[in-house]
Amino acid sequence: MQVTFHGAVRQVTGSMHLLGTANDRILLDCGMFQGRRKESQQKNKTLPVDPATLTNVVLSHAHIDHSGRIPMLTRNAFPGRIITTRATQDACAYLLADSAHIQESDAAYLNYKSLRGHLNALDAASLKRLGIRKNHGGIKKALKKNGHRIDSAKILELMRRTGIESVQPLYSIEDALQALDSFDGYPYGEPVTVGKGITCTFYEAGHILGSAISILHVKENGRRYTIGFTGDLGRFDKPIIKDPALAFDPVDADLDLLIMESTYGDRLHEPIRDLKPRVKEIVRETYDRGGTILIPAFAFGRTQELLYILHALYDAGEVPRMPVYVDSPLASNITKVFAEHPEVYDRDTHRTFLEKGENPFAFSQIRFVQSVEESIALNHDETPHIVLSASGMCESGRILHHLRFKMHNPKNTILIVGYMAQHTLGRRILEEGEKYAQSGRRGPAPLLRLLNKEYPLKARVARLGGFSAHGDRNEMLRFLKTSNLRIKQIAVVHGEEDQSLSFAQLLRKEGFAAHVPHPGESLTL
Numbered sequence: 001m002q003v004t005f006h007g008a009v010r011q012v013t014g015s016m017h018l019l020g021t022a023n024d025r026i027l028l029d030c031g032m033f034q035g036r037r038k039e040s041q042q043k044n045k046t047l048p049v050d051p052a053t054l055t056n057v058v059l060s061h062a063h064i065d066h067s068g069r070i071p072m073l074t075r076n077a078f079p080g081r082i083i084t085t086r087a088t089q090d091a092c093a094y095l096l097a098d099s100a101h102i103q104e105s106d107a108a109y110l111n112y113k114s115l116r117g118h119l120n121a122l123d124a125a126s127l128k129r130l131g132i133r134k135n136h137g138g139i140k141k142a143l144k145k146n147g148h149r150i151d152s153a154k155i156l157e158l159m160r161r162t163g164i165e166s167v168q169p170l171y172s173i174e175d176a177l178q179a180l181d182s183f184d185g186y187p188y189g190e191p192v193t194v195g196k197g198i199t200c201t202f203y204e205a206g207h208i209l210g211s212a213i214s215i216l217h218v219k220e221n222g223r224r225y226t227i228g229f230t231g232d233l234g235r236f237d238k239p240i241i242k243d244p245a246l247a248f249d250p251v252d253a254d255l256d257l258l259i260m261e262s263t264y265g266d267r268l269h270e271p272i273r274d275l276k277p278r279v280k281e282i283v284r285e286t287y288d289r290g291g292t293i294l295i296p297a298f299a300f301g302r303t304q305e306l307l308y309i310l311h312a313l314y315d316a317g318e319v320p321r322m323p324v325y326v327d328s329p330l331a332s333n334i335t336k337v338f339a340e341h342p343e344v345y346d347r348d349t350h351r352t353f354l355e356k357g358e359n360p361f362a363f364s365q366i367r368f369v370q371s372v373e374e375s376i377a378l379n380h381d382e383t384p385h386i387v388l389s390a391s392g393m394c395e396s397g398r399i400l401h402h403l404r405f406k407m408h409n410p411k412n413t414i415l416i417v418g419y420m421a422q423h424t425l426g427r428r429i430l431e432e433g434e435k436y437a438q439s440g441r442r443g444p445a446p447l448l449r450l451l452n453k454e455y456p457l458k459a460r461v462a463r464l465g466g467f468s469a470h471g472d473r474n475e476m477l478r479f480l481k482t483s484n485l486r487i488k489q490i491a492v493v494h495g496e497e498d499q500s501l502s503f504a505q506l507l508r509k510e511g512f513a514a515h516v517p518h519p520g521e522s523l524t525l
Contacts, residue, residue: 001220001525003227003257005517006048007031008494013065014043015494017259019227021220024055024195028214028229028259032068032099032170044170047072048520056080056194060231061211062091062300064099071096071171074179082183083194085202087210087341089185091300094333100176103169108152110167112143115155118164130158187343188212189249201252206234206244207469208301209338213245215252225525228258228487232494233471233479237272239308240338240360242346244471246483255487256525262476262495265503269472270465276318279309282415282462283319287384291411293322294459296399296426298392299331301469302418304338306388307361312352314363320384324366327375327389327398332368335361379405392418394426400450403429407448410441412459417467425450433461473503477510489513491523 007016008031015031033043051073059082060066070082070092084092116139119127124134132142143158145151159166186192191199197219202212211231218225236243286293297303303326313319326332339361342354353360369375375398378387389399406412407429414433420426425448432446436457445456471479480487490512492504500516507514517523 001218001225002522003259003491003525004520004522005259005491005493006520007033008065008261009517009519009521010495010497010500012263012494012496015060015066015231016048016069017229017493018049019198019216019218021195021198021218023220024198025049025053026195026198026216027054027057027073029060029066029231030057030069030073031066032064034065041170044069047076051076051078054078054080057082058194058200058214058216058229059084059088059092060214060229061085061205061208062088062095063208063232064095066231067092067096068099069170070182071100071175071179074182075171075175078182080182082179083192083200084183084185085210085212086185086187087337087344088212089183089210090337090340091210091334092183093180094330094337095300096176096179097173098330100169100171100173104172107167107169108150108155111152111155111159112150114167115159115162115164116140116143118162119158130161191217201249203245203248203252204242204344205231206236206238206242206471207232208234209241209304209341209344211241215248215255217252225256226252226254228255228260228485230258230260230479232261232263232469233476234469235269235272235471235475236478238469239305240346240349241344244479246479248484250484253484253486255485256489257523258485258487258490260476260480260490260492261470262492262500262503263470264468264472265476265492265495265499265506267472267499268474269468272466275464275466276309276313278464279306280313280318282413282464283310283313283322283386286411286413286460287320287322289411290384291409291413291459292381292384292406293386293413293415294399294402294406295386295388295415295417296392296394297331297388297390297417299328299390300334302392302467303328303331303388304335304361305467306417307335307366308349310386311358311360311363314365315358321365323383323385324363325369325378325385325387326366327369327378327387327402329370331388331390332370335368375401378402392426393420393424394429394450395424400425404451404453404455407459408445408456410458410460414459414461416461416463419468429457429461430463432457433459434463437461473506476503477506480507480512481510487512489515492516 007014014033015029017028205211504514
């Protein structure tokens with residue numbers, strides 16, 4: 001039996017590992033590489049395995065860097081099923097369609113820019129042969145519908161006629177919706193047959209809703225092998241979902257190989273603590289100023305955690321009951337998925353909400369904004385309220401328009417609740433806002449550019465730590481040392497090279513046989 005490591009090896013995204021026997025080929029995850037557009041596109045467009053040769057896929061959770069290339073499998077003669085938890089199946093119904101929509105939108109915009117640049121360089125006679133006027137915005141008008149929507153069909157036709165290569169999405173929304181027909185969702189703790197002589201049992205990973213540690217039993221040539229795959233491991237003592245499993249069925253506890261993530265293999269997080277006091281302080285201060293709180297938050301996980309905290313504060317009467325707007329269609333849909341899966345909630349969530357007959361993510365002050373028109377109207381609302389909107393790093397989406405209307409007002413607060421990568425608008429807001437606060441907010445406010453215009457950052461900027469969904473170095477070590485797993489060897493994956501190598505070195509010091517594979521490397525058991 002062989003395990004081949006195809007993705008998220010000495011890097012974080014693109015999770016994909018192949019378990020091969022004489023009879024079956026089981027793919028563990030089928031994730032998308034994420035990062036710089038050109039580099040990611042190159043990595044994503046070609047699958048390292050032939051979909052037609054696969055038996056089934058075992059999917060650890062719904063995040064796109066673990067699930068995002070599944071539609072590329074299912075449209076290309078993939079004969080099997082996507083085996084996962086029930087909550088992950090439901091979340092993928094929205095996340096895969098959203099991924100396809102983003103790809104189609106990005107491709108349309110890049111094609112528009114490429115063709116417009118080419119047409120601007122042509123003379124009037126050449127444009128006339130294409131049916132386009134040179135002056136008075138003729139090129140721009142020719143490439144758009146109703147004056148503002150990109151006309152993708154016309155752009156692709158003109159690119160074909162002019163010999164310009166077009167950018168194509170990895171898959172379409174139709175492909176994503178078709179992929180959902182291949183999903184089968186199962187409960188935790190129940191063995192599922194995934195191949196000839198191969199079963200899989202899911203245990204709670206504590207990372208996001210539906211995330212699973214997969215334990216696979218393989219019978220081949222009279223031998224029995226047990227393989228574990230952590231997917232992404234979560235943190236201990238976080239709200240809503242249960243902690244990573246530590247008690248495994250004895251039949252699942254002896255592992256020949258554990259494939260383990262290492263995203264934060266050399267880092268420590270801020271300690272988990274009750275975040276309500278800090279949220280309470282920010283809400284009260286902003287309300288007293290008559291301001292709005294803008295929260296750029298990822299649609300899956302972070303938004304729901306904040307709703308949970310706000311609901312608890314409102315129920316306790318500890319803060320003014322400001323209206324709360326979730327201005328992200330994806331976040332609204334994912335919140336519904338959370339509400340439909342109380343079986344994965346931890347004890348505190350049951351005690352705080354469910355035993356009182358309450359939905360943690362539904363309270364009278366919450367509003368889910370769906371249409372663009374509702375979002376635009378909210379931009380102009382100057383009464384105190386809270387807005388949670390994607391994207392988490394302020395690089396795209398409706399949050400940009402809320403910032404445009406609100407960041408220049410010192411009454412308002414921009415609350416940063418997640419990691420902001422370098423070179424993102426979110427990072428610039430955080431750094432410039434903190435520097436301005438340290439100066440005593442004296443002198444001109446820093447200017448930040450968004451949507452092709454500069455705006456002064458006069459709003460208060462606050463940061464709330466403790467929200468990471470990945471376990472850090474010590475939490476991953478806690479999982480290994482306090483669970484009842486007995487592990488012969490560990491393959492360290494899903495981490496930048498320095499993180500994986502450092503974590504593997506730590507594991508060896510702790511007595512574990514740990515190895516960091518290279519992309520495409522195979523391990524024979």
